[in-house]
Structure formats: C-alpha cells, structure tokens
Amino acid sequence: MSLTLILFLAFIAVTLGITYWAAQRSSGAGAYFAAGRRISAWQNGVAVAGDYMSAASFLGIAGLIAFFGYDGFMYSVGWLVAYLTVLLVVAEPLRNAGKYTMADVLAYRMNPRPVRAMASISTLTVSTFYMIAQMVGAGALVSLLLKGTFITFNMAVVGVGLLMIVYVVFGGMIATTWVQIIKAILLMSGTVLLSILVLGKFGFSLSNFFNAVQHVTYTANGQQVVKDFLQPGLRFKPPYGALDLISLGVALIFGTAGLPHILVRFYTVPDAKTARYSVVWAMVLIGSFYIMTTFLGFGAATLVGRDFISKNGGTNMSAPLLAQAVAGNVFFAFISAIAFATILAVVAGLTISASTSFAHDLWTNVIHKGVERKPGEEVKVARITAFVVGAVAIAIAIMLGPTANVAFLVALAFAVAASANLPVIVFSIYWKRFNTAGAVWGLVFGLLGSIVLIFIGPSIMGVDGKHFINHAPIFPLENPGILSVPIGFLGAILGTLLGGRELTAEEKFTELQVRANTGIGAEKALAH
C-alpha cells in the first residue's frame, strides 16, 4: 500500500512543480484565465480529454460494465459521440466570439446583466454538482486505496481539495492545462497496459475473451447465476428502462457541449481552426479510451467478479482490483495513482471554470457593469473564488460522507448542461430573433426543469428506505434529459416570443454571425 502512497506523492510533486513554473510565467488575465491562448491543438486536445475523463469515466464505467455488462458500455458510446455536437455546433463559434466564459457568447447580443447572471448561476450549479461528486468519490477511493495507512476519508477529501486550490489559485489555466495533459497521458497508458494484460489472460484471443463475457458467474439473492454480459437490459429494465436509456443519451450527447469546464478550454488556443483540431485530438483519445472500457469493464466482470468487487470496496474499485488481479500489487498501485490523478485534474478544471465565471461574469460584468475598477482585480477575485469554491466543496463532501450516493449529481450536471446551457448557446449563435428574455427563460426553465425532475425521480425518491425521500418516484426516469431538454428549448422560445422584439439583439446578430464564422475581431494569442 505504501507504493500507492509513493506514486501519489510523485504525481503531487510533479504537478506542484508545474504549478510553480506556471505561477512564475503567468501574469495578467489572459494568461490566468486562458493560458495566454497559446496552447497548441494537440495539447488542448489531450487537456480536453484529461478534463473530461473523470472518475465517473475511469472508475464509474469500469464498475458499471463489471456489474451490468453491456448497459454500462452505453455510457461510453454517448460520451464520445457527444463531441460531434462540440465539434460541429459549438467549439469554433465560441472561440471566435467569446473571451473567457460561456456567458461571453450568450450575453453578446443581449442585455448583458440578466443573461450573464443566469449563465453564471447555471455554470456554478453544474460545476458544483460535478465537483461534489468527484470529491466524495476521491475521498472514498483514496481512503480505500490507502487502507492500513494513516489516511482517512476526511483527510483525503481535504488533501484533494487543497491540491486543487493550489493548482488553480497559483497556477491558473496554464497549470490546470498541464495537470490535465499529464493525467490524460497517464490514464491512456494505464488503460492500454491494463487492456493488453486483460487480453493476455485470454491468450490474446478476442473470441476467448468474449466467450467468457457471455458466461459471467455471480451471486444474486444468495444464488449462483450465470449471465450473458453482452446482452442488453441488465441495468435498464422494463417498464421504463428503454426510455431511460434514450433520456440518458439526450443528456450525454447534448450535455457535453454545455459543460462550462469543457467550453472554457477552447479559449486557451490561438484561433478557431486550432480549436477544431483540438476537438479532433480529444475525440481520438476519448474514443480509444472508451472502446478500451470494454476490456476494463468486462475484464473486471470475468477476471475479478461482482462478488469479490462488492466485498472489496464496491463498483468503483473494479478497475484497481482488475489491475491487482492481472498484474499484482505494483500495477494496482500504479492504476490507483492514475485514478487519483484523474480526479485531481478534473476538479482543477471545474474549479477554474467556476471561479472564472464568478469573477468575469458576476463580479466584473454584473456587479460592476463591465468595468474592472483596478487592473488585475478580475484575476484576484477569481483566485479568492477558487479558494472559496474549494473550501465549500471540501465541506460538503465531508458532510455527505464516503457512502453518499453521488452518481445522480453527475447525471444532474449533464442534464443541466444539456437543458439550460445548450439551447441558449445554439439560439444565441443561430437564431436572429432570439433575445434577452429568451436567454434568461431558457436558462431558468432548463435549470429548474432538470433539478425538479431529478428530485422527483428515482434517484431521490423511493420506498425502500435507502432514498432521501421515502415516497414512490413521481417522475419514473433517472435521467430527465428527454423531458428537460425540450423544456429548456421551450423556455427559450417562449421567452423570445413573449419578450417582444429586441432590436439591438437583432442588429447585433450580424456582428455575432460575422465574428463567429470568420474569426474577425476574435481574441488573439498573447505574446510572451
């Protein structure tokens, strides 16, 4: 176990070194918020992958496939295909027309204060939910991995929180980017290695491997059962399973293009063309990774087994336990350290996007009407916000404790991103008549719609005593996307039509359209 600790410490040392280096170089808002816009296509592509592939991907999907087979793999598919929405619809216009945040584009044509305020609330909501899920996961994981050492859940949560605060407060976007790049490279190499080792256990024969996948043995209700794990329907069961699966798909493929911590990455590159190539780089990495979840998940199902995983830390431990089963303790330590790095890189990305939105949208543009009173104030506010965000996330994660069911928080983050952010982004760029009321209504409807539907759904309500509310669920689906995304679009359309014509918004449409499509007037990379 101490080897895991040594690898953790090595990763921490390297990333703190980078943070120190970045802190020396970075000065000014452009450097702090957008890494000087000098990140190259491959670097940003790898960083997007590192920002995106969270604990939910690496540990969560491996666990879902290990326990429910094929249905878990459905997440993998959606999480890659989602990048087509980013590539075709959002990345380039956003890079061309914005500066630091998603709200830059949303507020471009509109009355900026209400739109920015709502966009910032939506950003903070998505980031906070997502971050709490990561922090609780990190705490549970680290305390489990380091069982036998002195590290407890609370210490692990505080440690992760403090590290992310240090990266973001001192290193800004440059340090965050490099933490994400290193993590992505580690995660990819670990996954490739683990996949090869799994296949090796089957004599490098895919047909042997899949044959085993079709005969997975585990104990259910005290009885041994043999299941075909390639068969759909082990998790998403009738009567609502099919609809839930479709609803999940809606949130995944439209939510990614509304995740603020992913969107801000496109401000770190010099121009829209680089943003485009960086999405392609990200798609190559993310796609390869999710295809390999086949070996991680099914490998854990066949080589480790549900019963053993349940007794040794539960679904989230599937990938580390698989590493132990195929290559012993050293590899277990390596994979565990990667899981730790994975969480850190994601929480750093979330923290910087949340604090950028608070400083740039709420502080400078809403409270002080677009005027930075002192030079450097925005960066200073962002640093303080990062500290506060980190402290709040630590406190909430400790309050919830290691056993909290937090998977719904990630579902919620994707649902809010798809239902509140995406409709307003799309209409801002592509619909001339769209106006301030439409943007505000779209954000409010999408945000409230997804939160309410999650809270009256089976994640929160249930009659088995394990749920927050002891009542049969009012809304039958775990994933609200299929209803909340149309609610978001409907809100945006209704607001626009009822809000009356807004001439300035329509006049500025030409300006936004020219900027978004040509890059004329776009923010440029900073010189050294």
Next chain:
Amino acid sequence: MAPDAKAPVAVPGKSEIPTKPSADVWDHVADMDEFKLLLIAKSEFVIPAVIVFVVYYFLLPISVGYFPQFMDTRIGPVNLAYLFALSQFFVAWLIAALYVRGARKFDDFGKRISENLEKHDAFKGGR
C-alpha cells in the same frame, strides 16, 4: 498577406489589445459574396451531418432498449448490440474527419474575407 497588413486598421493581433472593428465592418462583411457562400457551405455540411449523427446515435438506445432480444443476435464472437455500439465510435470519427476536410473550404473563404476586408479598411483609412 497584403502589404498594408501593418496599417492601424482592423487587423487584430498586432497588439495585446484586440482591435474593436467599427460597426459598419460587420455589415460590410455580411454583404460580401464570400461570406454568404461561407454560410451556405457551412450549413450544407453541418445540418446534414448533425441530422445523420443524431439519428444514427439514437437508433442505438432505441434498438437495444425496445428490441433487446433481436439486438442480442450472435455475430461472430459478439452480438449485434455490441457491434452497433462499437460502430458508433467509427462513425463519429468518420464524421469528424469529413468535417475537418470540409472545413478547409471554410478556412479559404475566411481568408478571402479577411483579405477583402483589409482592402476595404485601407480604402477607408486612405481617404
């Protein structure tokens, strides 16, 4: 680049402060044939591409959700459901590759628009 690229006009990027082109620049660009052609070329690619990938993607949860028995049909070592899911990755990569190829044309339009704009601004600046 045009020889007058260093003229103090709407050629952003020469300084750390981005130039704010004046309002009539946007209308001028919007009126250019190249810009209209760019918008047409983009929507001719992006709209069908979005429809294709959204339809192709949702066929997966619909088919495995409503026809799990049929999707469990054996094909080689795996089944139809797994192959269909796997195909999603390759279709996504293919659409991305086609887009990158198509987008070179968009970049060409963009370049011509900037060149035209420099002439326009030089003209304005000269008088």
